[in-house]
Amino acid sequence: MKMKWAVEIAGTGAYVPERVVTNEDFTKRLDTSDEWIVQRTGIRERRIVAPGEGTLALSVNASRQALAEAGLQPEEIDLIVIATATPEHPLPSTACELQAALGCGWIPSFDIAAACAGYVYAMVSAAQFLDCGMATKALILGAETLTSITDMEDRGTAILFGDAAGAAILQPTDDPNKGILAARLGADGARAKAVWVPGGGSAEPASIKTVNERLHYMKMKGRAIYKFAVNMMHSLVRDTAEDAGVSLDDLAYVIPHQSNLRIIESAVSRLGIPMDKVAINIDRYGNTSAASVALAFHEARETGRIKSGDLVMFVAFGAGLTWGSALLRI
Ligand SMILES: CC(C)(COP(=O)(O)OP(=O)(O)OC[C@H]1O[C@@H](n2cnc3c(N)ncnc32)[C@H](O)[C@@H]1OP(=O)(O)O)[C@@H](O)C(=O)NCCC(=O)NCCS
Structure with missing residues (x-):
């Protein structure tokens, strides 16, 4: 939008x-x-x-x-x-x-x-x-x-x-050049159990049984998430840029959720975005869920990789299944 x-x-x-x-x-x-x-x-x-x-x-x-x-x-x-x-x-x-x-x-x-x-x-x-x-x-x-x-x-x-x-x-801000130019949020609750924690909620409160059956830990369908993530990342970046009326070449930096380097590489190569315009820190921190984009954004600012006036695309996806993007001119 x-x-x-x-x-x-x-x-x-x-x-x-x-x-x-x-x-x-x-x-x-x-x-x-x-x-x-x-x-x-x-x-x-x-x-x-x-x-x-x-x-x-x-x-x-x-x-x-x-x-x-x-x-x-x-x-x-x-x-x-x-x-x-x-x-x-x-x-x-x-x-x-x-x-x-x-x-x-x-x-x-x-x-x-x-x-x-x-x-x-x-x-x-x-x-x-x-x-x-x-x-x-x-x-x-x-x-x-x-x-x-x-x-x-x-x-x-x-x-x-x-x-x-x-x-x-x-x-x-009063600066007319800065701001969020476009964003998309979405979710597909039908795939709620693609990544989930079965125990400890109201459906199955904590008990000796939930502990013994390891139900407080995340269960994940890795392959299914992989395919969803590549397709979603690709379409979100493309559509959000289009919403804002900017071309993919105009993007100074893409900050994707760090779930798997192969997911990121495959989505951005389909978009034609070079990897040097893409934040990567999964090698050092793994998948830190909601923290991953926040952490990569801070690193990009701290290292001077992004500067005032740059167009930065945030894109993330996860359990829910949920997804979101935001295009920010910083
Ligand atoms: C989890 C993930 C890395 C698995 O990689 P994959 O290439 O899809 O591998 P598969 O799940 O098909 O498993 C392939 C084989 O490796 C094995 N395997 C799984 N984990 C392994 C590990 N840590 N070490 C060695 N082998 C492993 C599997 O048991 C399987 O063996 P099999 O062929 O004998 O059955 C990948 O699917 C992924 O990143 N998915 C997205 C996960 C995600 O982002 N989740 C969070 C939501 S944001």
Whole structure:
């Protein structure tokens, strides 16, 4: 959908846990190899939280960096939206806990559950709060402790995921060249069980049985997701650029969800976009779900890969199935 939300990025931040887990570490206890993991996914290592460290701690660190970069105090933030599938607690939202941890006021604070597409959902939601005047400084995050719902005995999923958080502060702008030019959000609930956690919700509350049957861990149909992801990424980028009336050549940078290097390579090669215009950090962090795009965005700003005036395409997809894109002139 074409729109013009006059928002800009005041600051970004990111945080990853200190502990690095390499592919070799997995080969010590699973029937897998560094070669298989690198060839099939592009992942070389990922970060995993320390005992006692969770989504809130990751979010606090990423948010403080974004606040410092923006030159803002916590009291100046008037909206918090966290995209996460792995909240600090089932209740309340991690956004509420973050509000208190940072020392913000009694501002609207909520989580968005859109899995790996969550950061784009958060960005689009916050932009609308800013556009209608209900907020002036929105702190958005993609923050995950994916390893808390990953079955470390299942080689099909264990090697894929990592923990991280990325934050950004959005604010209105008078600069006519900046803003979100187009965005698309969608979901296909009929494929809800393509990636899901069967236990621990209201359908099957936590019990000895759910623990014994490992129902608190993510179950995934990898092949089906793979095909969906390649097609969705391809059509979302193409259609969102078209909505905004820009050509794919005009894009300075594409920041895709980091689920699998082969998914990204295959979608962008069909679009004719060179890989040097595409953010890649899956080799270092694995799939960090909602955090992946947020983290890659911060890295791109920090390294000077993107600069003011650039057209940046965000694109993500995940459990739900969900998907989202946003075209931002920064
Ligand atoms: C998961 C994924 C990497 C698997 O790669 P793939 O090429 O599709 O591999 P397959 O699932 O077809 O499995 C091929 C073989 O490798 C095996 N295998 C799976 N994981 C393995 C591992 N870690 N090490 C070694 N072998 C493994 C399978 O058991 C299978 O063996 P078989 O042929 O004897 O049955 C890939 O499908 C993927 O990335 N899917 C998208 C996942 C995703 O993004 N999920 C999150 C939602 S955003």
